[in-house]
Amino acid sequence: DAKTTQPTSMDCAEGRAANLPCNHSTISGNEYVYWYRQIHSQGPQYIIHGLKNNETNEMASLIITEDRKSSTLILPHATLRDTAVYYCIVRVSNRDDKIIFGKGTRLHILP
Amino acid sequence: DVKVTQSSRYLVKRTGEKVFLECVQDMDHENMFWYRQDPGLGLRLIYFSYDVKMKEKGDIPEGYSVSREKKERFSLILESASTNQTSMYLCASSYTGAGNTIYFGEGSWLTVV
Numbered sequence: 001d002a003k004t005t006q007p008t009s010m011d012c013a014e015g016r017a018a019n020l021p022c023n024h025s026t027i028s029g030n031e032y033v034y035w036y037r038q039i040h041s042q043g044p045q046y047i048i049h050g051l052k053n054n055e056t057n058e059m060a061s062l063i064i065t066e067d068r069k070s071s072t073l074i075l076p077h078a079t080l081r082d083t084a085v086y087y088c089i090v091r092v093s094n095r096d097d098k099i100i101f102g103k104g105t106r107l108h109i110l111p
Numbered sequence: 112d113v114k115v116t117q118s119s120r121y122l123v124k125r126t127g128e129k130v131f132l133e134c135v136q137d138m139d140h141e142n143m144f145w146y147r148q149d150p151g152l153g154l155r156l157i158y159f160s161y162d163v164k165m166k167e168k169g170d171i172p173e174g175y176s177v178s179r180e181k182k183e184r185f186s187l188i189l190e191s192a193s194t195n196q197t198s199m200y201l202c203a204s205s206y207t208g209a210g211n212t213i214y215f216g217e218g219s220w221l222t223v224v
Contacts, residue, residue: 032209043115043201043215044154051210087154091209098169099144099203099213103153 003027004088009106018075020105022088025069031092033064035073037084038104044087047073083109113138117202117216124223130189132219134202143185144203144213145169145177154201160185161207192223 005023012018024033032051036044048055048062050071055062061074075082087104091097118133136143144159146169156169158177166177174196178186185204189196199220205213 030209034213036213036215041199041218043203043217046212046214049210049212091213097142097207097209098156098159098167100156100170101146101154103151 003090006105011108012078018078020073023070031090033071034089036087039084078109080109113214115214115216117219121220124192128192130192132187134185136204140204141207142205145187146201147198194223197223
């Protein structure tokens with residue numbers, strides 16, 4: 001089973017910030033949080049990842065709570081091209097780590 | 112740029128056929144993965160491999176096998192294809208270690224008739 005839970009779907013108005021939550025209450029100290037997105041009929045695309053600190057790159061920001069039990073992916077100015085399924089996963093640092101994806105959040109950007 | 116290449120984008124096979132889905136990565140990654148994706152079910156892990164000739168079962172290995180004879184290549188085998196294996200199959204690869212990004216191929220759409 002996936003170690004993360006996400007809302008099934010969300011809507012966001014174009015030009016506004018999209019805030020996608022993820023719960024990972026059983027995360028352990030050596031597990032990273034990763035976010036991917038998948039546009040219809042394509043392979044998932046990496047967005048961002050982090051361990052403890054908040055992270056930002058050209059695509060998004062990742063806010064991880066102090067207890068690391070949840071995180072939020074922020075797309076600062078959502079566009080129609082951000083319509084996709086967003087997956088939050090945790091990854092442990094073992095040689096044989098089994099990377100499990102959940103069902104993700106389907107984000108609809110509304111014009 | 113990292114490339115994960117899946118040999119076939121679209122395939123149509125008959126029930127009972129043996130099917131090979133091939134995946135090649137060009138970054139010397141230790142870990143390789145096969146997932147299938149079905150509407151409403153997200154990505155489900157079939158098998159993964161953390162080294163040549165090593166394989167581990169994922170959540171849904173039944174009806175599948177895998178082969179990793181070379182580091183860059185990970186093959187998914189359907190010994191006797193069935194209609195319930197109609198799906199999109201995704202290959203991925205990464206270096207070992209939680210701080211390393213997982214890279215995906217573009218997917219292979221398999222229809223079993």
